Amino acid sequence: MPYIPHTDKDISVILKAIGVSSLDDILGSLPAGLRVKGSLNLPKGLSEQELKSLLKGLSGKNSTVEEYTSFLGAGAYNHYIPSVVASLISRSEFYTSYTPYQPELAQGTLQAIFEYQTLVCQLTAMDVSNASLYDGASATAEAVLMARRITGRHGVVLSSALHPEYRDTVKTYLKGSGDHISEVMYCTEEGRTLPGALEGAINDNTACVVVQHPNFFGSLEDVGELARIIHEKKGLLIVVTNEAVSLGLLKPPGELGADIAVGDNQSFGNPLSYGGPHLGFMATKTEYIRQMPGRLVGQTVDKNGQTAFCLTFATREQHIRRERATSNICTNHGLCALAASIHMVSLGSKGLKTLALLNLSKAEYLKERLSSAGVKPAFTSQTFNEFTVKVEKDPDSLLKSLLKKRIMGGLSLKKFHPVLSSHLLVAATELNSREEIDRFAEELAKA
Amino acid sequence: MPYIPHTDKDISVILKAIGVSSLDDILGSLPAGLRVKGSLNLPKGLSEQELKSLLKGLSGKNSTVEEYTSFLGAGAYNHYIPSVVASLISRSEFYTSYTPYQPELAQGTLQAIFEYQTLVCQLTAMDVSNASLYDGASATAEAVLMARRITGRHGVVLSSALHPEYRDTVKTYLKGSGDHISEVMYCTEEGRTLPGALEGAINDNTACVVVQHPNFFGSLEDVGELARIIHEKKGLLIVVTNEAVSLGLLKPPGELGADIAVGDNQSFGNPLSYGGPHLGFMATKTEYIRQMPGRLVGQTVDKNGQTAFCLTFATREQHIRRERATSNICTNHGLCALAASIHMVSLGSKGLKTLALLNLSKAEYLKERLSSAGVKPAFTSQTFNEFTVKVEKDPDSLLKSLLKKRIMGGLSLKKFHPVLSSHLLVAATELNSREEIDRFAEELAKA
Amino acid sequence: MEANGTKGLLLNEPLIFEKSSEGRVGVEPASFDVPRADAAALIPGGLLRDGLDGFPDLSEIDTVRHYTRLSQWNFGLDSGFYPLGSCTMKYNPKVNEDIAGMTGFTRIHPYQSEDLSQGALEVMYELEAYLAEISGMDAVTLQPSAGAHGELCGLLMIAEYFKSKGRPRTKVIIPDTAHGTNPASSHLAGFKVVPVKSEGKGVLTVEAVKAAIDRETAAVMLTNPNTLGLFESHIKEIADLVHSKGGFLYCDGANLNAIMGIMKLGDLGVDVVQFNLHKTFSTPHGGGGPGSGPVGVRLVLEPYLPVPRIKKAGKKFKLVTDRPKSIGRLKAFYGNFSIMVRAYSYIRRMGGEGLKRASETAILNANYIKERLKGTYQLAFDRPCMHECVFSDKLQQADGVSTMDVAKRLIDYGYHPPTVYFPLVVPGAIMVEPTETESLETMDKFIEAMRAIAQEAKTNPELLKNAPANTRVQRVDETRAAREPVLKWTGVKK
Amino acid sequence: MEANGTKGLLLNEPLIFEKSSEGRVGVEPASFDVPRADAAALIPGGLLRDGLDGFPDLSEIDTVRHYTRLSQWNFGLDSGFYPLGSCTMKYNPKVNEDIAGMTGFTRIHPYQSEDLSQGALEVMYELEAYLAEISGMDAVTLQPSAGAHGELCGLLMIAEYFKSKGRPRTKVIIPDTAHGTNPASSHLAGFKVVPVKSEGKGVLTVEAVKAAIDRETAAVMLTNPNTLGLFESHIKEIADLVHSKGGFLYCDGANLNAIMGIMKLGDLGVDVVQFNLHKTFSTPHGGGGPGSGPVGVRLVLEPYLPVPRIKKAGKKFKLVTDRPKSIGRLKAFYGNFSIMVRAYSYIRRMGGEGLKRASETAILNANYIKERLKGTYQLAFDRPCMHECVFSDKLQQADGVSTMDVAKRLIDYGYHPPTVYFPLVVPGAIMVEPTETESLETMDKFIEAMRAIAQEAKTNPELLKNAPANTRVQRVDETRAAREPVLKWTGVKK
Ligand SMILES: Cc1ncc(COP(=O)(O)O)c(C=O)c1O
Ligand SMILES: Cc1ncc(COP(=O)(O)O)c(C=O)c1O
Helix, strand or coil: CCCCCCCHHHHHHHCCCCCCCCHHHHHHHCCCCCCCCCCCCCCCCCCCCHHHHHHHHHHHCCCCCCCCCCCCCCCCCCCCCCHHHHHHCCCCCHHHHCCCHHHHHHHHHHHHHHHHHHHHHHHCCCCCCCEEEECCHHHHHHHHHHHHHHCCCCCEECCCCHHHHHHHHHHHHCCCCCCEEECCCCCCCCCCHHHHHHHHHHHCCCCEEEEEEECCCEEECCCCHHHHHHCCCCCEEEEEEHHHHHCEEECCHHHHCCCCEECCCCCCCCHHHHHHCEEEEEEEEEHHHCCCCCCCEEEEEEEECCCEEEEECCCCCHHHHHCCCCCCCCCCCCCHHHHHHHHHHHHHHHHHHHHHHHHHHHHHHHHHHHHHCEECCCCCCCCEEEEEECCCCCHHHHHHHHHHHHHHHHCCCCCCCCCCCEEEEECCCCCCCCCHHHHHHHHHHHC | CCCCCCCHHHHHHHHHHHHCCCCCHHHCCCCCHEECCCCCCCCCCCCHHHHHHHHHHHHCCCCCCCCCEECCEEEEEEECCCHHHHHHHHCHHHHHHHHHHHHHHHHHHHHHHHHHHHHHHHCCCCCEECCCCCCCCHHHHHHHHHHHHHHHCCEEEEEEECCCHHHHHHHHHHHHHCCEEEEECCCCCCCCCCCCHHHCCCCEEEEEEEEEEECCCCEEECHHHHHHHHCCCCEEEEEECCCCCHHEEEEEEHHHCCCEEEEEECCCCCCCCCCCCCEEEEEEEEHHHHCCCCEEEEEEEEECCCCCEEEHHHHCCHHHHHHCCCCCCCCCCHHHHHHHHHHHHHHHHHHHHHHHHHHHHHHHHHHHHHHHCCCEECCCCCCCCCHHHHCCCCCCHHHHHHHHCCEECCCCCCCCCCCCCEEEEECCCHHHHHHHHHHHHHHHHCC | CCCCCEEEEEECCCCCCHCCCCCCCCCCCCCCCCCCCCCCHHHHEEEECCCCCCCCCCHHHHHHHHHHHHHECCCCCCCCCCCCCCCCCCCCCHHHHHCCCHHHCCCCCCCCCCHHEEHHHHHHHHHHHHHHHHHHHCCCCCCCCHHHHHHHHHHHHHHHHHHHHCCCCCCCEEEECCCCCCHHHHHHHHEEEEEECCCCCCCHHHHHHHHCCCCCCCEEEEECCCCCCCCCCCCHHHHHHHCCCCCCCCCCHHHHHHHCCCCCCCHHHEEEEEHHHHHCCCCCCCCCCCCCEEEEEHHHHHCCCCCCCCEEEEEEEEEECCCCCCCCCCCCCCCCCHHHHHHHHHHHHHHHHHHHHHHHHHHHHHHHHHHHHHEEEEECCCCCCHHHHHHHHEHHHHCCHHHHHHHHHHHHHCCCCCCCCCCCHHHHHEEEEECCCCCCCHHHHHHHHHHHHHHHHHHCCCHHCCCCCCCCCCEECHHHHCCCCCCCCCCCCC | CCCCEEEEEEECCHHHHCCCCCCCCCCCCCCCCCCCCCCCHHHHHEECCCCCCCCCCCHHHHHHHHHHHHCCCECCCCCCCCCCCCCCCCCCCCCHHHHHHHHHHHHCCCCCCHHEEEEHHHHHHHHHHHHHHHHHCCCECCCCCCCHHHHHHHHHHHHHHHCCCCCCCEEEEEEEECCCCCHHHHHHCEEEEEEECCCCCCCCCCCHHHHHCCCCCEEEECCCCCCCHHHHHCCHHHHHHHCCCEEEEEEHHHHHHHHHEEECCHCCCCCEEEECCCCCCCCCCCCCCCCCCCCCECCHHHHHHHHHHHEECCCCCEEECCCCCCCCCCHHHHHHHHHHHHHHHHHHHHHHHHHHHHHHHHHHHHHHHHHHHHHCECCCCCCCCCCCCEEEECCCHHHCCHHHHHHHHHCCCCCCCCCCCCCCCCCCCECCCCCCCHHHHHHHHHHHHHHHHHHHHHCCCHHHHHHCCCCCCCCCHHHHHHHHHCCCCCCCCC
16 A cells, blocks of 8 residues: 555554454444445545656646746746755755754754744844745735734725735635724726825724735835824734735835735745645734734754754744634745745845846836737836736637637736726736747737 | 856955965966967856756757657666655755765765665675666676676677667777677577577687677577576676566576676666666676776774775775776766665565566567557567567658657667668557557557 | 664754855846836835845855755654654655646646636546545535634634524534644634533543533534544534534544544534645645645535635536635635645545555554553553554653653654643643554654653653753753744844 | 854664565556566566565655665765865756756657657757867767766777777876876776876976877877866977877866866867766766766867767758767767756856856865965965865874874864875875855865864864764774675565
8 A cells, every 4th residue: 555564464463562353443432333334435546657647647737837928917926936946945854844843853944934034024124024824815814813903903994906815815814803894995097095095994993904015906005105194093004015026126014114014925936836835924013923923933042052943932822822822823834935035045135136127127018018019007006017907808808819829918807896897917027038028919919 | 157156255355365366367377378268159148047948948849758659668768767766866965975985974875875786686686786887888898898807818799689789889898908799690580699509609718798688679588598508618698687677577697697797777767868877787796896897885884883884895996996997987877876776675576576567568468469450579589578570561661650649669670680671679668558559559550 | 772863964054144145146037138127217216125134145055055954954754753643744755746846737827717727626626526525525625725724714614604594603612632723713713712621531521512512602623533542432422412502513634544434524423624634635744834724514514615616517627706605715816736736646646445544554553652652651541542642741750751851852762752742631741643654663663762761761861851962952942032032133244 | 163063863774675574565566457467477487586585675655764864874065065176066056957857858768769859969969069169179979978988988089090090009198197097998998008207296297298108109198187286287288299299189178177268178289088067067976976978079080989979950950870980889879868968058057158257266266275275284286276276184294193084074074075195196185176166155164174173183183083073973994894895785684
């Protein structure tokens, strides 16, 4: 049997040592009438060779962003991942170990997380970061819950330019504690959240405002001004970043007044993977540490005074605090965080800045090519590597005809925002070559 | 610059420490007039992303035995390699280390080679094996040179059913020491080396006879009888095995009278790789150790009496013996040997026997299907997983038309043996499914 | 005895930031094939970044060595026996890693056309069906990212069910043996947690539940086998009871590795269960995730499952979002797909027979260790266990030796310690879960080590108190970490 | 100073055969989808195998742990600094491994139609051209499997040249600094080796060659830079001399890493050179191979290159075998293709500029170490070196400390020792080749360690003599290994 080492002889030795003649003697306490009769109705087991060929076939039924030219983003970005990443995270000491409960056997994981926490703080200019959360959407939800705990208030104001699936996730997470969620509408001309609109949307019971930056439409938000407004009401600002590469170029949330910075670090080191696992991050101010969900690694010393690392602030967590924990999260996305760290370190500060500028440049070029082809940006705000355009034909049939040219031409926004029924959200990264962009513009003009 | 860590500041520190103002001060002793002017005429360097995409494109210009159904063998066998192999040999402690000159830092490599030596001895039933040679062909040539040293004789008799490229290699290797090579013709009916023919081909100056088993045509040789004949003349028998999986089923060379067993272990753990790196092996009798080429690892103890391993019998080798070495080989195929070990261990004795039987079964089924389709074996000898058939049409145009059906239909033997101008050499392994075999037979009948 | 553990050369390594040197680049991005944008002109001034303080600059080789050395300080399942109870540290098949790494699975965008994603949808659709069959549930969602996420999902569905009936319920009954995520998730889902004590009985009694349950009880949440490794023998009666009160029975399925092919939770009356693919289904733990926590439910709860759902229409798979009763979504997109691929591969490789054999063998292994160590260590409950067994340090306390000491000493012998001090109901708990992928020889050596340590506790307790002696760092000061928090590097970059 | 090396937990591991248990299977082969052949009926009795004595039977997890643990006893380039002289232990780029692993490169059969192999042939064809450009040679073969194989190839061509002219020559002149493969390959190619002494001058003088050369001399075989790390400054005159005698100048190109883009061997009068792709071109050493040893030649020798050759006709590449003067072939098929892919990738990544920078930096690094350690250790030659520098233990001998002791002590500090006792002309040689991929910081720490050791040699020589102290095994008894050879496991399987 695959993976199970036991020979018949081993089984007899074991049974004898237990003092039973068969497994059934052990399972005596199980309600006999409810035992599974016969075997599970599952396909027959396969040899490794057969398995691999079967799955090769299944994977082949998907078309990849390598085979197609993709301009899809919307929270999942197609970046080049340096080879060092897979090479290092596939070291079994990393990927086959558990959460680092025994620090003597897990200094590698622990130091790596500590470094990851530092990298996230540097990227976001916040004081403290946790070890990871599941993804950007659930991290946003956790941030909202955290803001409620900090402020003791209930009201939650979401920018309607926050990723729709993030908004949905927040709503689901808040079902348990009463939602009190309202939305502040984005400006249909600028494609961003207007400070003025926010002013009208908040009140003294507003725990937090959540804005995404760059937002779902790709637009940059006036984060500093939004911060000022919510802070005046003593609420918190949660800034969501799901294209983390933008932080190579954009002023970090911490410098713009964010109280909690969350988002997704998938862009670093983690492939698209049909949407998961991605990598939720969260960073905040020192004063809020004890309300922060998720694991934390701290630096300390061992009994010989040598630098060492361990999990800390466990009293916030469920295995100590149970129902009074700051969150229920236990297994998080450790290996994804490791991958992100390695990618960030590989780039270094210079590489990251260049990468961000390259992304901006590709997107600006795409904007220009599309404009020339008659497809104009839908909003006036400045953007990073993603933006919204308005098309003349039905976007869905446009996209369909582009597929025939092996182009994934962006995301139709209709299903998320009915008013944006002739709008496409398009992204460009370092993986979109100039030729691809030119061809996209041409085909779009033709289609 | 890729892979080079030096910043401008580092360079100045270095120059200053050396006490020069520029590299040119160091290169003063180089004939100035002969320095390269300008830069090398090579393509401009690429970023990692660009490189990977370029090479992806180049690799895509090849068609693989995964995309095609392949019945090619002839010294390079398409076997399933378990995932553990790549997973383990890609551990950098293995693949980024050098030949294990410092045993304290290389016990992993050393113990693994020691185990590989043991596995080869077990497979071949010989006393002693070296750490590896380049490939089966050069191993055969080394074996011939070794036989000459042992016997003090010059004559070398090659079976003409030895792989033609192995015969060529032996000839090249023997250019330096005078060739004295003759061939003993295979029996055109049985497709193997007849003992009677061998009797006539050897004499008192024959150092060795080289037979391949299974031979180039896939036929099993009567190794025991051939051994008896050459041993009567006090010459040595070299048995070549280039489909090592056959050893799971066939009596090993050591039990059939071989004095030196050589061949290629590519079938274990090493992909086809367009012919290299493969994995030459050599095993022999204890009495011949000092004439054996290649590295050897021995078990010993360290200063605390703990079991340890190290390179040994180095006095045979070139770095000590220089021109009097048993061979010039230095870098060998260590990682390929590791891969082979892991594959063998993964199979275990039961798995290996089953795999060999599965190969035999596939080939027998193929034989039967081809026969039904009117394509009969060309020879009467028994075979393992490869055999020669006679076709009615021109084999080259047959193969061409099979390619259109995405079938690599075996090897046309014309260019190796002009008399076999309507013969194909076909192999089947565990990777050829029944459906593929059926389709091959059908298409061959149609073509 | 000959210990597995020994001491050898390791390499020291500072923090990555301390290795940085201004101006170094590791893997530089691709070159600009489009005009270089003028960021200062494009981006409003207030939004442009100044610096990236402290962000490290390393060469590629230094990055590689950094993480290689870090990895060498770690102990993984591939390094040795890792009998961490409640975690099912079974072998993570290498072939699953290869498969999960196929570009057809990694380089697909969640929003690409369904027509281009049929392979992914097929894997997910079938995996749902397999999990349903294994658990005896009617429908499964793959969306949750881990066990706790699955718990939240299940509990939110239960809450929503009652809300949609117009009779919201407020309580969830949870035994004190439960994993901490159970109460935490219940709380997050808006419930009040009603704890029930197991009162030394090991399993939950019908009486205890009866005493706690009422018409406000939305669910009883138990773990089966429970965290003591015991089968909840009254589960069917408890199910009947909670059903009679109109509530649901939630089963934390983290311990599913004990019963695959032996019992189906559905047959036992369970209404909701979450699976931990990173336990039962052999996907790696990654030093702390990613995992995946699908949830199976009975038909009555099916309308509440998160969106999107995968449906098969003819030969085509598609994603369906129009489900008015759904609790919505727990994350963006569809779940941890690459983990699903591994679990799918595992199930296909094992088949029904194999899964059953896995559970049977896991039980045999746990009982073997239990029998061979009882007496040497105090058993929490001396009765047949399922896939794990729980000891305590009661016998060692006389010598002034604690569970922690035993655990640390095991490290010197070359083993990862078992889960310690959990479940909370067993003081000084030592929870051993060998899993089915460990051989008799491995267990024998571990048992020998445990016995040797028990002996040392008597003859040389200092050995234990100073343990581990073989590791690079020893007895890490966790108190100081909490008292004087250093949560990031704050040095100045070179 | 803070040493890089320390001690930590490692796992013991017996021989794989000692872990075997009869009846266990790791990764079982595919199932039979064709009738199971009756081997006994098909195979003549005398040819059927009885047993597979001792062959190990392990579960998959035990196999994985075995090799994982073994690897943890090893030190690789990714573990730390590995300044092994003459071996060019430069960083092995990870992207090259990814590329070499693409199925389009691994799963192609050497005998598949050329039409189906155009990508492979293109890589090979271009790689030949790149190597020709780098070395200034006219034609290149990629067939040889390693440096020594390349040497044999080159020397056989030279021999064949003279034979084909009807005037076979018998001798090859080789300096005493040469690597052992040079004389061994010459012998194998049928030549008598005529050694010339460098006589303490470091480089070969024209006079020394003149004294040895005659009309029987087929070639002078030198290494440039030579194994002392010195540029053979008279190479051009030596070339002229040997050419005037009708002979060839063979250059062992193992040290090419010092001169890429700086000098072309062809311009220096070299007629034949072998490349070590596993040194200069960054392909990994694999703990002892596989390597690849292409050979470049001047036009006059081109007809003698091994078959097949790759030709380009229009846009198509093909293999040509009809070359009557060829020495034939040195192995089956075409060479170590997957190593070529890595070297090709390296060259494309670096470009001409990058290769030049690599050589320049390699020289700077070696001179830096030379300058900063001279005085502490005796320099064999105190003059500017190329990519490596050679010290000796002369200054340490007073304290009764040898090169071997220094080398072993370095291990405790976390470094792989340099090449020791080679070249033979420098007694107690310590040959340091940092390569260009090592940073200033890495060198500084190494220098510090070397200095600390020199200090220890004076103050506490026992530290060195007992070194290494940090490793799992210490001072392996090589004499015993040779005297009481144990070359395989001979136990009895469980
Ligand atoms: C019994 C039990 N339930 C739930 C969980 C939570 O699972 P996860 O860590 O995947 O969120 C665990 C994890 O340790 C567990 O052991
Ligand atoms: C100078 C020199 N020449 C030749 C060789 C032989 O190369 P290979 O080991 O690839 O056969 C070496 C290898 O160490 C070398 O250093």
